[in-house]
Amino acid sequence: MAHIIVLGAGIGGMSAAYELRDALGKDHAVTVVGDGDLFSFTPSNPWVAVGWRRPADIQISVPTHLARHDIGFEGVGAQRVEPERNRVLLRDGRALEYDYLVIATGPRLAFDEVPGLGPGGHTQSVCTTEHADKAWEAYQAFLAAPGPVVVGAAAGASCFGPAYEFAMILDADLRKRRLRDRVPITYVSPEPYVGHMGLGGVGDSRGLLESEFRQRHIRWLANAKITGVRDGEMDVVEMDDDGQPKKQHVLPFRYSMVLPAFTGVDAVRGIEGLCNPRGFILIDRHQRNPAYPNIYSLGVCVAIPPVEATPVPTGAPKTGFMIESVVTAVARNIQSAIAGAPAAAEATWNAICLADMGDTGVAFVALPQIPPRNVTWARKGKWVHMAKVAFEKYFLMKMKSGNTEPVYEKYVLKLLGVMRIR
Template structure:
């Protein structure tokens, strides 16, 4: 009997556990370790921040869901990994041995890299967690009584820009519904070299289409923006030129700000010698297996992927849902192969696919592969994307509640977009 431990109970970890249970024999033990007792559907956090969703709509208690599938759950934070001994050390000193470890922790949010940033000790909000979204909602309700300037965007080193664009448009739509948009000047401040870069070097006509949307929604922007510090009500930004030299300095006023942070690897993973790059992201081979330890695999935001290109202000490459789904499937197949005495052959599909809500419309982009040149370089917008994202939220939460191991992107999203045909 083998013991497979999944570290992380999020968008990568929960599907990994379900797929492992479906693929491996009942004699094998599967345990999920999570710092929280709940799963949160992170893509819905922008909706929570403006009151379009409640916490109860997107959060699930994972222990009973996993138990129904014969999967154990340990609701404790991992303090360290003794990779040589194949053992996790948990908070409180408990240990958990494993034969295979699947790391799906997600990132550590690096608010500390910009003085004054962050939702707790700083002056900016985030939508990276449901708690952060709820904190924005609490401040937003007071803001609505006395509106003023808003800043939305992404700090230096950010790798996932989609939620920043989503939030800018969702906030714009909510303010228009409330007949308050005319009282709220909005500025998008981003480390991207241009609007629509998305950490991907642009996808299709993303630059011109998103610039046009910003103009139509009266959203100003600053790109190549190196946010250097945040004071109460003021964002300090150095705007760089193509050579990486300071071109202009900005002091952007705000009454409310949502700035996505850069990511690092979580401490317990980052401290393992030889496992990660200097940012704490897990170094893996083509089979999702770590380069340092053959019985440790990793998927999701916590893996190391190089930037698509060098930019004047540091940007990273996003890890989108479809990419994570295929990483997880590859891990499951390769663990099964190892247990059966076969070599690893399964590989994740590192393609970028995103459904971005824009309040009352939306934008979808597909980059196959993520790093140019691409076989598919596709960007579209329309109300159908807004509806598709709502439907996807329902599908994913249903998958988590039912314990389904089916690949949602492969079965629903790609089929709906016609991308399976394009990919072939």
């Protein structure tokens, strides 16, 4: 009997555990190692930050639902992966041995790379539900004394969708409260232009999002690097096309939400052969690590190159559709490895994103993610907002039931009509 450990209990880790159980049956052991007992539907965090959701609305108990499928769970978190010894050290001092390891940890949030950034400093975050809940607390205080807002992402960020979402959800919420006229909003990003999103743009995403920002009176600074944050002030350097400083800005704010750059988590960083210098897991086309072929990885923690070089560093996003495809490839390749067969499954590295804007939304499709593409498509409409609400519902149902159906393929692709676009 083989023992497979899945490191991480987020969207990728939970999906992988269910698909592995489905692929392997009950003859092999599957154990998930998480950091705490709760699964959070991360795409809903911007709604939590403005009070449109409570944390309990988007969280479920991990051990309760995994146990129904005979999947083990350890919620104390991983201290260190020891690939030479095929084991994971837990934070309580215990060690778990594995035959195969799936690393799906998500990222370490590198707030420390910008002085004063993050919930421990002077800005808020929607990267975790805990952060989003703290952002909601800060937002309630802000509403009593509104003023300038800065939303954006730090240099090296690779996840821009939530920043766009939050800026426009905030705009929508403030208009509902009749406070929008008292709140100047500025979007700051390392992207070379609005709508780049770490993807080199998708269709006319630049024109679409610039138009949306103008309509909502959201000022923007692109090709910009945040160099420091103080209480109520942010230092930003706007760069030229060669990455040289062009203009210095000091932006005042009473409320700010900034997404950080990511690195690999401490449990794997610095392990030679396993990670790149930023701590992201190195993989081949079958999601296996070249140095340790019994280790697989998926999701935000994998090492993939930027879509293109940009004057201020940006990374490439890993979207939910991509993660679902990778999860299936990992499960099939571990099934093959156990049977003594060569790995054959490969993921489709496509990007599909539903960006909610509070009262409307934008859908982006990039097939494949890295240009040149077969499909580049972007559309705006209230239906995107409704689609994201429905997607939240279906994905939480999937996590509770252990259903291995690909939610994006079954619901989102049909809704978008991608087959007709092709």
